[in-house]
Amino acid sequence: MESLTISEWLLTELKQHRFPAGMPAHRRVYELIRRAIASQHLTAGTRLPSTRSLSEALSLSRNTILAAFEQLHDEGYIVSRTGSGTCVATTPPEGFIELDDAQSNAGMDALHRSLGLSKRGMLAAGLADHPSHEVQPFAPGEDDFSTFPTQLWRRLLNKQWRAPQPAHLDYGHAGGHLPLRRAIANYLRMSRAVNLTVEQVLITAGTQQSIDLCARMLTDHGDRVWVENPCYWGARRLLEVNGLQLHPVTVDDEGMAPNNADFRRPPRLIYTTPSHQYPKGVVMSYGRRRLLLDYAASQDSWILEDDYDSEFRFEGRPLSSLQGMDQNGRVLYLGTFSKVMYPGIKLGYLVVPPDLAESFKRGLYELQRPGQVVIQAALAEFIEEGHFASHIRRLRQIYAERRRLLQKALAPVTRVGARLPPAGSGLHLVVELPPHADDVRVADLAAEQGLRVYPLSSYGVGDKVEKGLIVGYAYAATERIAPYGRILADVIQAALSY
Numbered sequence: 480m481e482s483l484t485i486s487e488w489l490l491t492e493l494k495q496h497r498f499p500a501g502m503p504a505h506r507r508v509y510e511l512i513r514r515a516i517a518s519q520h521l522t523a524g525t526r527l528p529s530t531r532s533l534s535e536a537l538s539l540s541r542n543t544i545l546a547a548f549e550q551l552h553d554e555g556y557i558v559s560r561t562g563s564g565t566c567v568a569t570t571p572p573e574g575f576i577e578l579d580d581a582q583s584n585a586g587m588d589a590l591h592r593s594l595g596l597s598k599r600g601m602l603a604a605g606l607a608d609h610p611s612h613e614v615q616p617f618a619p620g621e622d623d624f625s626t627f628p629t630q631l632w633r634r635l636l637n638k639q640w641r642a643p644q645p646a647h648l649d650y651g652h653a654g655g656h657l658p659l660r661r662a663i664a665n666y667l668r669m670s671r672a673v674n675l676t677v678e679q680v681l682i683t684a685g686t687q688q689s690i691d692l693c694a695r696m697l698t699d700h701g702d703r704v705w706v707e708n709p710c711y712w713g714a715r716r717l718l719e720v721n722g723l724q725l726h727p728v729t730v731d732d733e734g735m736a737p738n739n740a741d742f743r744r745p746p747r748l749i750y751t752t753p754s755h756q757y758p759k760g761v762v763m764s765y766g767r768r769r770l771l772l773d774y775a776a777s778q779d780s781w782i783l784e785d786d787y788d789s790e791f792r793f794e795g796r797p798l799s800s801l802q803g804m805d806q807n808g809r810v811l812y813l814g815t816f817s818k819v820m821y822p823g824i825k826l827g828y829l830v831v832p833p834d835l836a837e838s839f840k841r842g843l844y845e846l847q848r849p850g851q852v853v854i855q856a857a858l859a860e861f862i863e864e865g866h867f868a869s870h871i872r873r874l875r876q877i878y879a880e881r882r883r884l885l886q887k888a889l890a891p892v893t894r895v896g897a898r899l900p901p902a903g904s905g906l907h908l909v910v911e912l913p914p915h916a917d918d919v920r921v922a923d924l925a926a927e928q929g930l931r932v933y934p935l936s937s938y939g940v941g942d943k944v945e946k947g948l949i950v951g952y953a954y955a956a957t958e959r960i961a962p963y964g965r966i967l968a969d970v971i972q973a974a975l976s977y
């Protein structure tokens with residue numbers, strides 16, 4: 480590749496390659512060049528364009544290119560020579576993996592063999608996001624841990640440890656600690672109109688594990704699954720790694736919107752987030768709920784309802800769960816304690832139709848060998864003593880205020896063609912950008928200002944890709960929301976105005 484071609488190729492790849500959400504720009508440039516060297520598209524001795532010319536050609540800051548080059552240099556992929564610029568190294572670095580073509584099967588197979596991973600393992604590792612542990616303001620999915628009542632939680636945990644029952648130290652055999660299952664059943668009946676008995680509730684290690692269990696218990700390799708487009712990456716990955724065929728279904732203002740072509744080949748599973756579509760934030764309409772339920776019943780499909788943040792509804796009357804409207808036992812309801820308690824608690828729940836309860840309980844034990852009964856017992860008391868409900872009320876007030884401040888600070892972006900769709904729930908909002916906008920670049924520009932927002936396009940499945948930014952408001956302190964929001968608004972306005 481000649482210098483000019485390298486810049487052009489990088490520009491195209493940066494736009495088209497599917498990178499993990501939130502991957503910084505320097506890492507993307509590094510990854511593309513590294514793969515090109517490994518696949519010998521860039522051969523030993525090839526001269527790379529200068530950092531200045533690449534920065535201009537790719538519209539990225541020089542520091543971004545320098546950071547990518549620095550890493551390639553440190554790992555031995557490239558060398559710098561005074562007078563002749565930067566070239567691909569003649570001796571490949573240790574651990575260097577040669578690929579025919581990073582995208583081709585042959586290339587992937589070579590990689591599998593050299594690492595000893597299965598295709599499934601490669602899929603999990605290759606698609607995995609590597610979130611930086613340095614959480615930055617506006618990162619979607621991050622909670623405000625400072626509000627968590629740690630002293631109270633410690634007291635409840637200590638109480639369990641003072642005289643632990645032997646069963647609390649064993650594996651969890653029975654689908655979870657019974658008092659916790661009872662507390663969850665009461666909570667869901669009251670607050671989400673879920674139709675259930677305690678027997679239908681299983682305690683899992685969070686939504687990820689619930690989805691994995693559903694995929695293993697209800698599908699076989701190659702089965703078809705409908706996912707929303709755009710889709711929550713956590714669900715998408717688990718479904719793909721389980722060997723399912725993902726069929727993207729468009730999301731419109733009423734939620735998941737299957738059309739006649741979609742209906743032609745019924746899926747085994749339908750994964751959906753009806754209360755607050757992730758990431759677009761839409762609430763599924765009553766009509767759409769009926770449509771999905773009737774279709775699932777007529778085709779014997781299962782619906783996975785991921786109700787991940789329904790606790791945070793700030794305006795309007797909450798629509799009840801899809802499960803609560805289901806007359807035919809086709810819905811499996813998934814909830815998590817990640818958002819209200821803290822993500823590291825790794826506890827969630829799965830409500831299955833009555834006929835599946837016993838098989839799922841056995842499957843959970845055989846496939847995932849659950850435990851953490853002491854924490855489950857403390858959590859049951861946390862809920863039963865009313866702390867869970869009051870913590871939700873408190874968080875709801877805090878997050879509603881943060882949302883209001885963020886919406887106000889971002890309002891100017893509507894002048895340059897961005898849209899702020901109204902939405903009254905959840906922990907993030909969406910700034911919709913026009914189709915020509917490069918949302919990855921806008922997210923990178925925000926990252927340069929210390930703000931981490933996710934490009935909507937990175938959640939796309941299939942051909943239809945929408946542009947926008949996913950902005951989380953739960954993590955940043957209330958008094959910082961307006962100033963950070965103004966910085967983000969400036970970044971968006973500048974990016975869209977030229």
Ligand SMILES: Cc1ncc(COP(=O)(O)O)c(C=O)c1O
Nearest residue numbers: 620685686687711757787815817
């Ligand atoms: C759509 C959706 N579902 C579920 C979760 C929570 O998953 P877990 O319980 O595995 O932490 C998240 C977390 O961000 C999410 O965005």
